[in-house]
Amino acid sequence: MATSTLAKAAEDITAAPHAARIEHVSKSFATPAGQQLVLDDITLDVAPGEFVTLLGASGCGKSTLLNLVAGLDKPSAGDIATDGRPALMFQEHALFPWLTAGKNIELALKLRGIAKAERRERAEELLGLVRLQGAYGKRVHELSGGMRQRVALARALAQDAKILLMDEPFAALDAITRDVLHDELTRIWSETNVSVLFVTHNVREAVRLAERVVLLSSRPGRVAHEWRVDIPHPRRIEDSAVAELSVEITEQLRGEIRRHGQH
Amino acid sequence: MASTDTPVGKTEVDKGARDGGRDSNQDLAGLEAGLDALDAVQSRRVPFRQTFVKKILPPVTAVVLVLVVWQILVWAKVTDSYKLPAPSVVWDEVEEAWLQGTLLEYIWTSVSRGLLGFLMALAIGTPLGLIVARVRFIRAAIGPILSGLQSLPSVAWVPPAVIWLGLNDQMMYAVILLGAVPSIANGLVAGVDQVPPLFLRAGRTLGATGLRHTWHIVMPAALPGYLAGLKQGWAFSWRSLMAAEIIAQSPDLGMGLGQLLEAGRTNSSMSQVFFAILLILVVGIAIDLLIFSPLERRVLRSRGLLARS
Numbered sequence: 162m163a164t165s166t167l168a169k170a171a172e173d174i175t176a177a178p179h180a181a182r183i184e185h186v187s188k189s190f191a192t193p194a195g196q197q198l199v200l201d202d203i204t205l206d207v208a209p210g211e212f213v214t215l216l217g218a219s220g221c222g223k224s225t226l227l228n229l230v231a232g233l234d235k236p237s238a239g240d241i242a243t244d245g246r247p248a249l250m251f252q253e254h255a256l257f258p259w260l261t262a263g264k265n266i267e268l269a270l271k272l273r274g275i276a277k278a279e280r281r282e283r284a285e286e287l288l289g290l291v292r293l294q295g296a297y298g299k300r301v302h303e304l305s306g307g308m309r310q311r312v313a314l315a316r317a318l319a320q321d322a323k324i325l326l327m328d329e330p331f332a333a334l335d336a337i338t339r340d341v342l343h344d345e346l347t348r349i350w351s352e353t354n355v356s357v358l359f360v361t362h363n364v365r366e367a368v369r370l371a372e373r374v375v376l377l378s379s380r381p382g383r384v385a386h387e388w389r390v391d392i393p394h395p396r397r398i399e400d401s402a403v404a405e406l407s408v409e410i411t412e413q414l415r416g417e418i419r420r421h422g423q424h
Numbered sequence: 425m426a427s428t429d430t431p432v433g434k435t436e437v438d439k440g441a442r443d444g445g446r447d448s449n450q451d452l453a454g455l456e457a458g459l460d461a462l463d464a465v466q467s468r469r470v471p472f473r474q475t476f477v478k479k480i481l482p483p484v485t486a487v488v489l490v491l492v493v494w495q496i497l498v499w500a501k502v503t504d505s506y507k508l509p510a511p512s513v514v515w516d517e518v519e520e521a522w523l524q525g526t527l528l529e530y531i532w533t534s535v536s537r538g539l540l541g542f543l544m545a546l547a548i549g550t551p552l553g554l555i556v557a558r559v560r561f562i563r564a565a566i567g568p569i570l571s572g573l574q575s576l577p578s579v580a581w582v583p584p585a586v587i588w589l590g591l592n593d594q595m596m597y598a599v600i601l602l603g604a605v606p607s608i609a610n611g612l613v614a615g616v617d618q619v620p621p622l623f624l625r626a627g628r629t630l631g632a633t634g635l636r637h638t639w640h641i642v643m644p645a646a647l648p649g650y651l652a653g654l655k656q657g658w659a660f661s662w663r664s665l666m667a668a669e670i671i672a673q674s675p676d677l678g679m680g681l682g683q684l685l686e687a688g689r690t691n692s693s694m695s696q697v698f699f700a701i702l703l704i705l706v707v708g709i710a711i712d713l714l715i716f717s718p719l720e721r722r723v724l725r726s727r728g729l730l731a732r733s
Contacts, residue, residue: 231629233625233628233629246629246631247629248629249625249626249629251622251625251626253622255622255623255625255626257623257626257641257644257645258727258728258729259644259645259647259723259726259727260644268630268640269630269631272630272631272632272636272640273631292453292456292457293460300726300727300728301727301728302727302728303728305459305460305463306463307459307460307463308460308463316630320629320630320631337459338459338463341452341455341456341459344452345452345456348449348452
C-alpha cells in the first residue's frame with residue numbers, strides 16, 4: 162500500500178492534520194535537590210503516516226517525552242495533542258503471562274469495545290500481519306524474545322491507534338533478531354499507514370528505520386538537530402548511505418555529550 | 425517492503441545493489457520462520473520412571489525411615505509402652521475405627537467444618553484484601569493490624585469465642601475466620617503489591633481504567649500471591665479448628681479429630697492420641713495435595729514460572 166507515501170507527498174501542506182503535535186513542552190521533576198528540568202521547550206510534530214525516531218544519550222528524557230505523549234504523565238508546561246489515544250510499545254514485551262498470545266491481542270480489542278464475535282478473527286489477522294499465524298494459543302513463555310515483541314506489536318496495532326509510540330522496543334534482542342524485526346517493522350509500517358514515534362539510543366537503528374531523525378540534547382532534553390532520511394527502502398544496516406549519515410549524526414551526538422564533560 | 429505495491433521511486437535506486445528486491449519480502453518470511461524455529465522453546469513429557477524416582481520415592485523413604493526408628497525405639501524399650509505404643513498398636517486403632525465405621529465420621533465432622541469455615545474466610549478475606557491493597561487510607565489504617573493478626577496464635581481466640589458465642593458450631597467458625605481471614609487478605613495484598621508496574625502501565629495504555637483495570641489486569645496479575653495466601657489460609661483454618669475442637673468439649677459438637685485427641689488424653693490412651701494426631705496431619709496434607717498444590721502448580725506452569733524438573 163502506498164498510502165503512507167501519499168501522505169508524505171502531501172506533507173508540504175502545512176494545514177495537514179497531525180498524528181501528534183508537541184508544542185513548547187517542558188517537564189520537570191521534584192528531587193531532593195530541587196526542581197530538575199528534564200525536558201526543555203520541545204516542539205515536534207509527527208505527520209500522519211510519518212516515521213520519526215527520537216535519538217539521544219541517556220538523560221535526554223526520551224522515555225519521559227514518550228510517556229507524556231502516551232498520556233501516562235502530564236507536562237509541566239506546553240501542550241500535547243494526539244489524533245486519538247496512542248498505542249505504546251515498551252522495551253520489555255509487557256505481554257500478560259496469564260493470557261495466550263491471541264488472548265493478549267483480544268484483550269486490547271475488548272478494551273476498545275470490539276464485539277466478542279469479531280475479536281478472534283481480528284486477532285488471527287493481526288498475528289498473520291506479524292507472521293505468527295500459528296501462535297494464537299501459545300503462552301508468552303513459550304515464545305522467543307523476537308516472537309514476543311512481534312505479538313506485542315500486534316497487540317499495539319490492535320488498538321488501531323493513529324500513532325504508535327515505541328520505547329526502544331528492540332534494545333533487548335540479539336543483533337540477528339533485531340535486524341529482522343527492523344525489516345518487519347518497516348514492512349508493517351508501510352502496509353498499515355500508522356505513524357511511528359520511535360525512541361532509541363542506537364544511531365544506525367534510527368537512520369535505518371526513520372524518515373526523520375530528531376536528536377535530543379541531554380539534561381535538559383532539547384531538540385538539538387533534525388535530519389531527513391531520504392535513503393530508499395529496503396535499507397540495510399550495513400548500507401553505505403546509512404553508514405554515512407550515521408557517522409554525521411554520531412559526530413553531533415558526541416558533541417552534545419562532550420558539552421557535559423566541560424563543567 | 426519491496427513487494428509489488430511499493431512505489432517505484434523507493435526501489436529503483438536500489439536495483440543494482442539488490443536485484444532480488446522483489447523477493448525480499450519472501451526472504452524475510454523464510455528468515456523469520458527459521459529464527460522462530462531455532463528459538464522455539466522445547467517441552468517434553470517427563471517419563472513416569474523419572475517422576476517416581478524424583479517425586480515419589482524420597483517422601484516414601486522418609487516415612488518408612490521414621491517407622492523403622494519408631495519400631496526400634498519400641499523394641500529397645502526406651503520408655504514404658506503406655507508412653508510409646510508400637511506402630512502396630514496405633515494401626516489397630518485405625519483398623520478398629522474403620523471397622524466400626526467411625527473413622528470417616530471423625531474425619532468428615534472436622535473436614536466439613538474446616539472447609540465451610542475456609543469458604544467463609546475466602547468470601548470475607550478476598551474483598552477485604554482488595555480494598556486494603558487499593559485504598560491508601562484503609563491500608564494505612566488496618567494494614568499493620570491485619571499483618572499483626574497473622575502472628576497471633578488462633579488458639580488465643582478460643583476463650584473469648586466461647587464466652588461470646590457458647591459451646592457450639594458458631595464459635596468454631598468464629599475461631600476459623602479470625603485465623604484464616606488475615607492470611608487470605610494479606611496474601612492478596614502481597615500479590616497486588618508484587619504486580620510489576622509495567623503490567624499496570626501496559627493495561628492503562630490499552631485503555632483499562634477503574635474496575636476494568638482491577639478485573640483484567642490487577643486480579644490476574646496478583647493471582648500467584650493470592651493462591652499462596654489461600655494455601656496459608658487453609659493451613660490456618662485447619663489449625664484454628666483443631667485448637668477449638670481440643671478446648672471445646674460438648675456432646676452437641678459431635679466427635680471431630682480435635683475431640684478425638686482430647687478424649688485420648690483423658691482416657692490415657694497414647695495409641696488413640698497418636699491415631700488422632702496422625703489423622704489431623706494426614707487430612708491437612710491431603711487437602712493441600714489434592715486442592716491447593718495442583719491449583720497453584722497449574723497457574724504457575726501456565727505462566728512459565730515453574731521450572732520443569
